[in-house]
Amino acid sequence: MTDVSLPRIATDLHTNDQAKGRLKARYRSEFIFQALGLGALLIAAGFLVIFLSTIITQAIPxxxxxxxxxxxxxxxxxxxxxxxxxxxxxxxxxxxxxxxxxxxxxxxxxxxxxxxxxxxxxxxxxxxxxxxxxxxxxxxxxxxxxxxxxxxxxxxxxxxxxxKGLLAPTDTMKGAGDLSLSGTSGQVQLTATASNFQPLLAAIKAQLITVRDTLQRDLAGRERVTAGLERDIAALVRSVEAAGPADRERLQGRVESERRQLASNQNDVAQMRQRLEQLNQRIAGADASESLDNTVASYFVKINGGIIKLARIEASSATGEVLVAPTSAGTAAAGTWEIVRIAQAETNRRLPDREIAFLMAMKERGLVEQRISREFFLGGASREAELAGVWVAIVGSFLTLLITLGLSFPIGVAAAVYLEEFAPKNRFTEIIEVNINNLAAVPSIIYGLLGLAVFLNVFGMPRSAPVVGGFVLALMTLPIIIIASRAAIRAVPPSVKEAALGVGASHQQAVFHHVLPLAMPGILTGTILGMAHALGETAPLLMIGMVAFVVDAPNSITDAATLLPVQIFMWADFPEQAFQSKTAAAIVVLLVFLILMNAVAVFLRKKFERRW
Structure with missing residues (x-):
């Protein structure tokens, strides 16, 4: 026999420096991948926390x-x-x-x-x-x-x-010395034994300086605009002199327009200069006394159960107007009277001083109580923010989703079962499958246009009714349910159907008695998620006119109604500050609605889930 010498294999193939370098590189890549994944999760969680905290903070009031x-x-x-x-x-x-x-x-x-x-x-x-x-x-x-x-x-x-402290926050300062009050109605004189009003003079002077600085910046900008208009007019005048007869009339019209605008700007500049001069005079004399108007902070004195709005302040005395009558005149001891400051000027807020005085007095007397808002939870549409509520929108959403579910679920599941188990595999069914996948990606507003053209204009269905909204959302949800149902049916092991066929069951019995029950958890999950997607849609509902001003909850599917997303959209367009909180609160209600729907999906999935 001839000895055959085999090639020598290196024994340090996995322990040499190159192998160690490759191993370190793999570990480093794995660490970077894990770090990126963890970072992505933390970023997503951070954005979610910011979103929820912002919405909830705005919604609480x-x-x-x-x-x-x-x-x-x-x-x-x-x-x-x-x-x-x-x-x-x-x-x-x-x-x-x-x-x-x-x-x-x-x-x-x-x-x-x-x-x-x-x-x-x-x-x-x-x-x-x-x-x-x-x-x-x-x-x-x-x-x-x-x-x-x-x-x-x-x-x-x-x-x-x-x-609630959201419109005009107030600052309160206890009186240091005794304060005498000259009367209980009309204009009254307040005299203190200490210089209680001196800090008020300093605060008013600082506010006047801020107003003056802002006015100076505005004046400088308006003067630049005026200078620019003067240059433009001079250039246009030269153009008129050099222009032909055809263009001269057009250019002359522009000159007249620019001159009118220049005159308006010059008038504004003169008024601003006059206002600036008055402010400088007030600032110069604000150390000794100051007359208050509605362009600076408001100051109230609470004494003997009454509220006096200060009109003129000196270091240790003031003149004011009685807004809430005190129980008596005379002298109030130190610590029994207060100075209340409302930093926002009366011209810049929606609530006048007299109404604020009434509210402060009512709160001190225990006549006002803060409770859970029954109007928000039980009310409907209203132009008055304190009367607007979400109950009508909740009922409309429930009725609309009921129609949507009643149409899309049986039709979608039946279509999925037929396409997956009974339909012949030919070009016609392939075209149907492609169209179903494409319909799932069609923008929702297209379904709104379809509902407007067919359901409203052709069939004459009632506008802004849950039945119309249910039909439109059912069309939008149907492709999603079909795709999810087909995926759930395909996920059932083929051996289940083969075993049923092997013991003598027909194809229909094998599908409906064995395959479909096992696929039901996935079908129900896809259906609930599709319904949640439908609940969040606004564009198709706007196209079919579901923006009615509905005060009372609908009693049937043909009554006028609105939905939570549409209600949120309408409230977000209102300028009142209270509607901002209402909008955020309605978003919270919608999120709770969606969470409950997802919880139902999880429950149904667990209930119908089968092990194989």
Missing amino acids: AFTQNYVKLTIELKPETFNPQNATGADLVKAIDTANFDGITAAAMRTFFPGATDRAARRALGNVLSSGAPTSMRRQVVANPSWIGTTQTFYLPLDDNADLFL
Whole structure:
């Protein structure tokens, strides 16, 4: 035999320096990949936390509402002068003057508010829907007639925001010395034993300096614009002189337009210079005394149960106007009276000083109570922010999703079963499958256009009704359910159907008795997720007109309704500050709705899940 020498294999193939370098590189790549994955998760979690915290922080004020507590005697001669009974009693109550009753009840808190301005301010504090709220309660309880009842009526949205500290934050300073008050109505004189008003003078001077600096910047900008207009006019005049007859009239028109604009700017510049001169004079004399107007911070003095708005301040004395009448004049000891500062000028806020004074007095007397907002959770559409609610939108969303589910689920599952188990594999079914996949990617507004053209214009279905919204959202959800259902059916092991066929079951029995029950968890999950996707859509609903101003909840699928996404869209367009909180709160409600739907999907998946 001939010896055959085999090639020698290196024994340090995995331990040499090159192998160690490759191993380190692999470990380094794995570490970088894990770090990138962890970083991506942390970034996503951070954005989620920022989103949720921002929304929830903005939404919290909308979940509560400030109510004024009114104790009113429901006299029979006022609410039932004819001694009616039954249905006639309800009609008599409904025709009572609830506006006058609530206004009179508010005036009992402030008997000194007798002039027109004070009574109007007191009425503005209460919501315009407060009389309607009281009427609804009395009509629902006619047995209250002849008794004394306590009503909690909503305040105006601006008043509510002020009491929550969101409209015009206030600063309070205790009085250091004794303060004497000259009267209890009209213009009064306040004299302190210490220089309590000196810090106010310094704060007012600082505010005036800020206003002056802003005005100087605006004046400089307006002067630059004026200089530019003068140069443009001079250039246009030269162009007119050099232009031919055809262009001369057009250029002359431009010159006249520029001159009118120049005159307007020059007038604004003159007014701003005059205003700047006045500010400089006020700043120069603000160390000794200062007259307050609605362009600077407002200062109140709370003394002897009353509120005085300061009109002129000196170091140890002041002149003011009584907004809420004190119980008595005379001297108040140190620590028993306060100075309240509202930094935002009256011209820059929605709530005047007189209304703020009434609110502060009502809060101190325990006449205002903050509660869970029944209007937000049980109300509908309203132009008044304090009366707007989401209940109508929730009912509309439920009815619309009910129609959507009733149409899309059976049709989508049936289509998926047919295409996956019974349809012949030919060119026609391939075209159908491609179109279903394409329809799942079609923008939702296209379905809205389809609903507008077919359901509304051709079939004449009621506009802004849940039945129309359900049909449109069903068309949009159908491709998603078909794709998810086919994937769930394909996920069932083929051996399940083969075993059923092997023991004598027909193809239909094998599919419906064995394959479909095992695929049901995936089908239900896909359906719920498709419904959640439909709930968040706004564009197709806007196209079919589901933006109706609906005050009462719909009683059927043909009544006018709106949905939560559309309600959020409408509220986001309102300028009132209170609607910003309402919008965020409605988003929170929508998120809770979606979370509940996903929880139902998880529950159904666990319930119908089978092991194989």
